[in-house]
Amino acid sequence: MAFYLAFKEMWRSRGRYLLIAMIVALITTLVLFIAALSEGLASANREYIEKLNGELLVFQSGTELSTTASRIGRSRLNELRRVPGVQDVGQVGFATAKVALSDGKDDLDVALIGVEPNRPGEPAVLEGKQLERDSSNDVIVDTGITERLGLGVGDIIRIKVTQGTDEEFYDLNIVGVTDRRQYFFQPAIFAPLLTWDKVKPQGTESNRQGELVSNIAVVKLQNPADQAAMAKTIEEQVDKVDVVDRKTAWEAIPGYAAQQSTLNTQRYFTFFIGILVVGGFFQIQTLQKVAQIGMLKAVGASNFTVGLSAITQIVATNAIGVAIGAVGTILLVANFPESVPIMLTGQAAAAAVVALMLIGPLGGVVSVFALLRIEPLTALGLAQ
Numbered sequence: 001m002a003f004y005l006a007f008k009e010m011w012r013s014r015g016r017y018l019l020i021a022m023i024v025a026l027i028t029t030l031v032l033f034i035a036a037l038s039e040g041l042a043s044a045n046r047e048y049i050e051k052l053n054g055e056l057l058v059f060q061s062g063t064e065l066s067t068t069a070s071r072i073g074r075s076r077l078n079e080l081r082r083v084p085g086v087q088d089v090g091q092v093g094f095a096t097a098k099v100a101l102s103d104g105k106d107d108l109d110v111a112l113i114g115v116e117p118n119r120p121g122e123p124a125v126l127e128g129k130q131l132e133r134d135s136s137n138d139v140i141v142d143t144g145i146t147e148r149l150g151l152g153v154g155d156i157i158r159i160k161v162t163q164g165t166d167e168e169f170y171d172l173n174i175v176g177v178t179d180r181r182q183y184f185f186q187p188a189i190f191a192p193l194l195t196w197d198k199v200k201p202q203g204t205e206s207n208r209q210g211e212l213v214s215n216i217a218v219v220k221l222q223n224p225a226d227q228a229a230m231a232k233t234i235e236e237q238v239d240k241v242d243v244v245d246r247k248t249a250w251e252a253i254p255g256y257a258a259q260q261s262t263l264n265t266q267r268y269f270t271f272f273i274g275i276l277v278v279g280g281f282f283q284i285q286t287l288q289k290v291a292q293i294g295m296l297k298a299v300g301a302s303n304f305t306v307g308l309s310a311i312t313q314i315v316a317t318n319a320i321g322v323a324i325g326a327v328g329t330i331l332l333v334a335n336f337p338e339s340v341p342i343m344l345t346g347q348a349a350a351a352a353v354v355a356l357m358l359i360g361p362l363g364g365v366v367s368v369f370a371l372l373r374i375e376p377l378t379a380l381g382l383a384q
Contacts, residue, residue, distance in 0.1 A: 003312055028321060048182065048188060056245060076238065085226065088219075093214040111188045144188070158170070170199045276363065279362075319357065
């Protein structure tokens with residue numbers, strides 16, 4: 001009986017209920033879009049570090065975990081490798097470059113990352129082969145580059161860098177393609193560390209007489225479960241280093257925490273607005289049908305039937321709106337270009353949809369209690 005009454009009224013007043021469902025759909029679209037933007041921006045910042053094939057990152061002490069300020073020399077790597085429990089260590093260097101395009105298009109900004117072949121820090125390839133020699137002109141590129149430029153294994157990619165006061169061009173041979181590994185919002189090119197040291201942007205010409213210096217070192221442990229203990233051990237046995245796990249490292253990226261906090265605050269306020277909007281609509285609905293509810297109770301309808309009917313309307317209207325909004329957001333996100341940092345993951349979408357399904361019941365709970373308190377005689381104007 002309760003379900004019949006609920007859906008009968010919704011059908012007779014379908015325009016009104018469709019309007020509130022569309023409002024919920026817009027709120028759903030906004031929440032899911034913010035979630036996708038949050039995940040996309042976070043991923044564009046942390047993607048390479050998140051996917052590293054090592055458990056710990058080593059920074060120069062006093063640099064506040066800044067990959068640009070940190071300097072780790074080759075001699076420090078030898079000390080790291082001698083620490084008991086360390087399986088392997090690889091140097092990683094970061095720089096920026098541009099891919100020079102010959103078809104009149106604007107140059108593409110890329111992250112130029114130096115790695116040691118067959119050491120932690122080098123990404124696994126999806127096609128092609130891994131890097132083999134420290135000083136070759138072979139490189140691995142991520143799918144962000146192959147999708148934007150249409151390049152693949154065996155192609156030559158020309159990069160442009162500034163060294164001193166001159167622009168220098170280097171032709172590099174693509175030998176492998178890895179999955180997307182953005183760093184600081186830029187697709188990545190992975191070069192052998194000696195090649196990276198040669199072609200990276202430099203203020204003055206380097207004499208390269210000293211030891212090879214990178215920005216960080218990536219440590220692979222014999223027992224990955226001992227991350228916290230091993231980080232402390234390494235800091236005790238190796239001077240002037242800060243050792244952290246991957247999550248701590250990417251959260252220290254400048255602007256990352258503030259960016260995520262801002263977007264999460266927007267999401268929470270949108271949820272709150274949704275609760276108020278849905279609650280206000282059903283409260284008005286309740287006030288408009290006090291006489292009808294009084295009549296139902298007068299002819300024998302129980303509070304349970306009236307309450308269940310109202311809850312059914314709230315949940316159904318909210319579910320229709322969430323479904324429309326979710327489908328619309330998926331179609332919207334799917335049509336954004338690759339360069340836009342939008343990423344709607346299944347986990348984030350599921351969490352948002354579950355939360356959105358609650359805004360109807362939370363917003364409509366006041367109207368349900370109001371329905372239960374309606375007295376039949378008072379509602380019909382027969383009370384003395």
